[in-house]
Amino acid sequence: MAKLECDFCGAPDTSDNPIISGDNACICKSCVNAAHEIMVGNQVSEEGSETSSITREHFEIKTPAQLKDILDDYVIGQNRAKKVLSVAVYNHYKRIFRKDELEDDVEINKSNVLLIGPTGSGKTLLAQTIAKYLDVPLAIADATSLTEAGYVGDDVENVVTRLIQAADGDIQRAETGIIFIDEVDKVARMSENRSITRDVSGEGVQQALLKIIEGSVVNVPPKGGRKHPGQDAIQVDTTNILFICGGAFDGLEEIVKKKKGGNVLGFNQEKKSKDNNGIIADVEAHDLVKYGLIPELIGRLHMIATLNEISEDDMVHILTEPKNALIKQYIKLFQMDNVTLEFEEDALRQIAKLAIERKTGARGLRSILEDVMLDIMYDLPEYKDKTVTITQDVVSKKNEPKIA
Template structure:
């Protein structure tokens, strides 16, 4: 049920409540449609509802798609839209996307035919010019046209080795009718486009750069993002037919500092939990202070990396310790304070009571 899918997402994904609800319903309806078309006497043919996710970098688009595939136990493939080109140009053929899904399904075609494909950076394949010209648009409209067929549903011939079609290659045939396509992107410039449309009267230059947390207008931007509609996507550079194949629009909000702190500690396989497990293997208890967690979240916001930057920050803070620790003896505790995250103080190691050694963070050493 949608509720079951939502509850499962809750365990792995922090924040984005509205997005999780929309996705739960969309995915439930997709697989209900697949079942209905095969087993039901229902006369109404249900059309496929592929999904477009719009949200800032690091807001969890890829993570949501991956988690849905994991919950549903279906094959999953990710592809970067910027690597796809029209047939006949150097780059990746659309069929190669399907090959990745087939590989994820261990070459079980029937399993792959019910999988999920996530195409990232979809905003990078918009039409480069508002007027279609004689000049070929290798990575823009042409790619949208190439993707149209497989997204809508067709019988595709996939070369087993990937790459360009070769006359002597045996082809694998796969029906794409029941594959769920999810696409996502940060859509740089869309905020401004939406502001102009939604706040025609009071739109001003002051709104243009209000896209960070420290700005009072963040809530305005978040609410405007949720008003995304198909016309906005066409104005952004997508062709009408492509937008028509993506009826489910999901908007993700920029993650707040509180969201990022929760991401560090709360979900299943949280980053802090993973590092604590690594340190337990060395028989060392790893502890992060509340201040360290806040400093990590603040740093990710400052670097505009969102959730994906959190692990990098922890990794660089703990790198020296992880290098030295296996060669040391008697260490039982490792404490990380805010100053260590910022790079102004070392991570503290102790034998349970008296402090015996201090190691500089990676940043401190390299400064």
């Protein structure tokens, strides 16, 4: 009797890989398992709508007040921006998951958000915190790396690819995620007048963003990179993706000041940063057009929230109060070596002053602390069962820490 072979892969009949023979064909165990996986995978994708509806039933829509409470635990100050973002997120997910509760023909459009504030004021942290506690995928992209399709750089659609990756390849989950586009002010055109030349990383990017921000079905490359003919593409509907754009918008306050008839020239510019917080809060859509954003893009970023420059008091609170505050992190690191770490109030103030002088915002606090704590951390195992106290002179590098 001739030895059986699989008609699909040619494998011989063995005890580990037995072959099932029929009237006209033979198939081995490996090919049966492979066929089963393919069929089950297709069934899952075809029934994706059912999976999505189950997710919707279990999605807890937090109220704006609950969302703001979550943000308060991690972001100091910026109450107005927190309220704007909380309301936008609440309305967005209520629109997705509760749209069938009322039977009428009214369609609710989504409200995307524009966050305006100086570097280190908490724009990215706000988006990260919201996404983490809603348990939705978040993709963060830098607008400066994006270019118009066909030019060197990242296609705008690549931000959607990153969201799919953040959702572990689950398209349905990605379609209800959040995309945060930072440095959006860096793609502003240089003037209000349209240029006759190609502006591939400025106005061109803004034009390319319009389609995905408003909501449409886009074809994205599964692994990112450039799209090219013949390449397999994934279709993603961006209608229910919340877009949050952020930027420092340096110089925007001068545009607002001119509009209000204020003097933007002169010698007394030392206190301008203190006054800018109030001025920037009055920003309107046409001020952003003057800055260089195209009207069509501003029209799709319906809610504008401004973040204040962080004060010295806020810096001290950022160091000590949030759940993941830097001082709490260092205290925990010291506790792992059975060492008690303490900071004097003057030391915290000095760290805050240094961060303000460097104009790096809250993100500059870590680099200052790393520098201050380097030598202490190097000798940390020797301080077991002792208390290390950081004084102002330690921060200023005029003295050693107190060891008791």
